[in-house]
Amino acid sequence: MKIAAQNVPYVNIGIQFDPIRDEIMAEVEAVLSSGMYILGEKVTEFENSFAEYCGTKYAIGVANGTDSLILTMKGWGIGPGDEVIIPPNSFLASASSVALIGATPVFADVREDYNIDPEKIKAAITPKTKAIMPVHLTGRSADMDAVNEIAKAYGLKVLEDSAQAVGAIYKGKKTGNLGDAGSFSLHPLKNLNAAGDGGMITTNDDELYDYLQKARNHGLRNRDECEMWSLNSRLDALQAAILSVKLKHLPAWTERRRAIAAMYQENLSDLVWVPTDKDYEEAVYHTFIIQTDHRDELQAYLGEHNIGAKVHYPMPIHYQDAAAYLGYKKGDFPVTEKQAEHILSLPVYPELTDDQVMYTIETIRNFFANKK
Numbered sequence: 001m002k003i004a005a006q007n008v009p010y011v012n013i014g015i016q017f018d019p020i021r022d023e024i025m026a027e028v029e030a031v032l033s034s035g036m037y038i039l040g041e042k043v044t045e046f047e048n049s050f051a052e053y054c055g056t057k058y059a060i061g062v063a064n065g066t067d068s069l070i071l072t073m074k075g076w077g078i079g080p081g082d083e084v085i086i087p088p089n090s091f092l093a094s095a096s097s098v099a100l101i102g103a104t105p106v107f108a109d110v111r112e113d114y115n116i117d118p119e120k121i122k123a124a125i126t127p128k129t130k131a132i133m134p135v136h137l138t139g140r141s142a143d144m145d146a147v148n149e150i151a152k153a154y155g156l157k158v159l160e161d162s163a164q165a166v167g168a169i170y171k172g173k174k175t176g177n178l179g180d181a182g183s184f185s186l187h188p189l190k191n192l193n194a195a196g197d198g199g200m201i202t203t204n205d206d207e208l209y210d211y212l213q214k215a216r217n218h219g220l221r222n223r224d225e226c227e228m229w230s231l232n233s234r235l236d237a238l239q240a241a242i243l244s245v246k247l248k249h250l251p252a253w254t255e256r257r258r259a260i261a262a263m264y265q266e267n268l269s270d271l272v273w274v275p276t277d278k279d280y281e282e283a284v285y286h287t288f289i290i291q292t293d294h295r296d297e298l299q300a301y302l303g304e305h306n307i308g309a310k311v312h313y314p315m316p317i318h319y320q321d322a323a324a325y326l327g328y329k330k331g332d333f334p335v336t337e338k339q340a341e342h343i344l345s346l347p348v349y350p351e352l353t354d355d356q357v358m359y360t361i362e363t364i365r366n367f368f369a370n371k372k
């Protein structure tokens, strides 16, 4: 098989718009002429459909997927002197959110599938531990039965960082409905994306829901009464209206991501490590991250053939300058550290054509054939 050369950018967010242009523009015009730009009906509508999609009692819109982590942990009373356990292989907001409320991020290494290792969580628990934040990295759920069992045994809260995993299924349930609360980012790069920033919190907890209603809006109980100092972290109506349109398309988009992942799995597993689903899970492939000893060379070769491939993430969080005060060193998290040198994210988004995917596969196969 020989496929004509393709241009395969790593991401191409703009092309998502054209097929849904009419639906989106009708909503945008409705919001603009309503004059109701922050919170309000469109936000409530989106919150309701998002909660229904995740299977939770509540969903609360906020300004981004970092505030959603911060506000949820504040709602549980976590702050100075407390510790929260997180994986060192994640986007840095998983750690900064803990630090920004005055608590200490404590890392626990990951497994082969990039998600937090429950055995390592146990070893990281101290009398100061208040919560565990499993990150469903790459769109695959962490091992939530094991995480929840530990949390229960030690009386800890579980906050799912589901920023990359909207719609992912673990044992019949969606992420965001597997812990005490779920945090989502609606950043343009995520699977369900706003035309700007946005975030969501899902929960079945009445008390947390009541807190978040106030906490996202200056701590206001009503128009004039402020119960506590808090952030302005509201979702705006324009984003909510756009997101409501996109949520209807999300199942089809997810299906396409999974189909592309299946093509990579089928055609690359003899050459590189590829992620695969266990029988009880359906990952949503926010990223498709392979592992190879020849990562840098392969990335350069793909680049020469106009195929974008990236590394998520080249620097584990405990290596960041911002984390230096935590006192971790190289060697503390061997799995994460090894992965950082071997991982490569291939393009995976619904708009990719089969030809683009097959060209990427063929180019990778050529790279390894030339090595022999």
Ligand SMILES: *Cc1c(COP(=O)(O)O)cnc(C)c1O
Pocket (backbone or CB within 6 Å): 064, 065, 066, 067, 090, 091, 093, 094, 135, 161, 163, 164, 184, 185, 186, 187, 197, 198, 199
């Ligand atoms: C994107 C992301 C966040 C932060 O979301 P923002 O909306 O950019 O604030 C947090 N955690 C993870 C794992 C992410 O991928």
